[in-house]
Amino acid sequence: MSELSTHQLHFSYADRPVFEQVSMHLKPGEMLALLGANGAGKTTLLKTLARQLKPTSGEIFLDAKPLTKLTRRGLAQQLAMMPQHENRGASLSVYDVVSLGRTPHCGWLMPLSNNDRSIIEQALSSTGLTELQNRSVHEISGGEWRRMILARALAQDASVLLLDEPTSGLDLKYQHDCLERVRNLTHDRKLITVTTLHDLNQAAMFADRLALLANRELIAIGPPDQVLTTDLIRIAFSIEVAIMKHPMHGTPLVVPCSGAMSRTVKDQARST
Amino acid sequence: MKRELLILLVAFGLLLALAVSSLAVGAVPIPLVDVVDWMVNQEDSGLSVAQRTILWDLRLPRIFIACFVGGALAAAGVGFQGLFRNVLADPYVIGASSGAALGATLVVVVGVKLSLGGLGASVIGPMLGSIAVVLVVFVVGSLGRHASALTLLLAGIAISSMTNAIVSLLMFLNDQKAIVILSWLMGSLAGSDWSVVWVTSVAVPLGFILLWGLARQMDAFLLGDAASQSLGLSLMQFRMLMIVGASLLTASAVGASGIIGFVGLIAPQIARLLIGAKHCWLIPMSSCVGAIILVVGDAIARTVVAPAELPVGIVTAMLGCPFFLSLLLSSKTAGRV
């Protein structure tokens, strides 16, 4: 169980700043959804947390230890990242790809132990891939591919999960399945999960806290009610919305209002 | 028993059988029964002195070296194909062959006579030359902020070309010794003797184990730089270990037999089609296939136009290509590359 915090994180590409002064503190068992418009820097922030990009200034601490002090292997044992895009790679089986998640834990020249195997099997069943485990990766659908990458990240058995658009390419049922599994795992095993999402309603339904990136900074971080307001969404997404309550879950439900649409409704109202 | 293990054991068994039977084959045919008799009874067998000399001093070291060199080149081929994520890479792609040629040329031109532990300068020179040039390529190709597999490859091409030009120049200036260098460059197992066997039997397993130990990391590396980093690979360290292991294998191979092409490129492809792409199986299978190709190729090379000998590189290309093509086109293995 670990705590993750960032302190005054800055990142810029050459002369173009992406985000500045990002500070946050995450506790075990917490799922954070990172929201923002395209190009706001969500993926960049996630990659910086995964130490795939180097911040221009600022620090990231895992359990009060700076992230930069860990070796790659040590980092991979505690932090797992699920990228948005990835090469298909060689034609291994689904089981073999998921088992690569055990790489940071396995010794040199040592085959997988029984413990390794049970973790892999658990990861496969958490993502519903047990029946597909012997299929070659070139023979599975895009959605199954995404689930396999998630399973690999789960097999890493890390205390921090960073997921970049985990629902992209999945149909509605699997989107919800995926987020629900991730949320349950986060709560049950006291993990920290940071995930970038486009769908604000899904974020509201599943995440414990939301973080909104806009204009190169974190303009809000807190429970869904606090972050999903019409004003904040207007600033971040330049779109008019109406906020309602979800009929089943009571979480905020964001309903976009288009300018043209509202005029039509007014016209209809006038004519009847 | 796992399918892959069965395939590997069959390949290994085939290698042993071919190695033993190739003892009976050569410019001087010795019946297989006599060979087995000699293996069992040693001094008490019915063979003449000449036959025993041929078997022990000429053929047996040659077959050992064929196994080690074939296995080494094939494993190095897998290594470089993984490192560059490209199935067209072969063991000589970052300068190992041009470095070996330079080492061999300098030894002949300068007239070095020393030997180390029974190994002549004609073995040590190419080995050191090979390692030296690869080192230079690695350092040059890793400089700069944007070092990647591509810069390594380009540095390899540029430095190889330059080294080859230096070799040609040295050969031109020393025409009397050029003939020796030229024939060495063509690659041959004919000069094999026991002193070379001992160095390959130490260096080749070392390099092999280093690469085999990186098998899981090689699988991860194929997923891409970002993905493999997130799985705990230090890219710099991984690249360095891979190059050390693969170059040790290549240097031993060229020291033992000169530059034999083709095996390091095609054996991994054949192994991939037979056993799949998972490196913990691919590496040993590739070595078995490479050893088989070279053992059989050498047996043919020293027999088919006896008493003359063909350069072994010609035979391996003519053997390996049709077999590889037939595998490629067969429906069972289609789609595995």
Place this chain on the structure above:
Amino acid sequence: MKRILRNWPSTNAANGSFSIGFFVVLSIVLLAACERSAVESKAPAANPPAANSSEIRLVDRLDREVRFSKIPTRIVSLSPSTTELLFALGLGSSVVGRTEHCNYPLEALDIAKVGSGTLEGISREAIVSLQPDLVLCKWDSHQPLIETFEKLAIPIVAFGPENIEDMFKEARWIGSITGHQTQAEQLVDRMSARLERLKAVVSKISVQDRKRVFYQVWDAPLMTAGPTSFIGELLTTAGFNNVFSDIANRYTRVSSEVLVERDPQVIFAPTTHSTEVKLESFATRPGWENVTAVREGKIYIINGDQVSRCGPRLLDAMEQMIRLGYPEIAAGLDP
């Protein structure tokens, strides 16, 4: 370490057993190699120090000292010129192995072949199976063979004369090793006398009348023989001026431009076993039509086997050159 031991019983037994099998095989190989090297290290005694004063010592062209305690009677020759020399010394019956190109004299064709002339074409097995007690190889291209045969304790001597004096010296070497010193001296005397006669005939040509000659070793790429080769020496002794007397290598590529500029009066080309040399082809080469030798048709083919081997027939080649190049003084030569 503890983790390794804890996990060992439950690991995939097959992976482990394969590694074990591999190491077992490796150990066997190392053991076999070690045993043999232990035996090998006693081998140098195979050439024992002279028990009697009749041991012959020879220093060959590579400055290697080779010792003979008895006269060799089974000789393998790896060069056509050496084969011719052996027969000329009356040792034809002692020759048990030759290369493909050793085709003179005709009796040589009955001898067993051990390969073609180049290093990679020679089979060590074939040589060993003939059980030779002397192997004569080329000093420049057969060096790897020397390593092999030294280890097998078979005497091997590196030869390769680069001029006529060298050839006499090597004839005497062979004579001394094989107890044919008289025949060697006779051969040297005969050839020296003939050489003197040829030189005397050539001396009749005054310095200004010496013709410019081009010797074509190969046509594409254009290659010639320089003054340091024995062919270069032949040309000079036969009364010609080699147009390429300023090159350092024995045989090298040269440029057509320089050749056209230096305008040879005579061109010699040897016959080869691979292609036919066509006289007409010279005139078609760009720029060659104006070369004196081409205009006057003074392009001559010489017997390749004689001129390319620094052996007993070398003087035959020289005489051919004199007859073709200076027909007017050819009358002074032996018919």
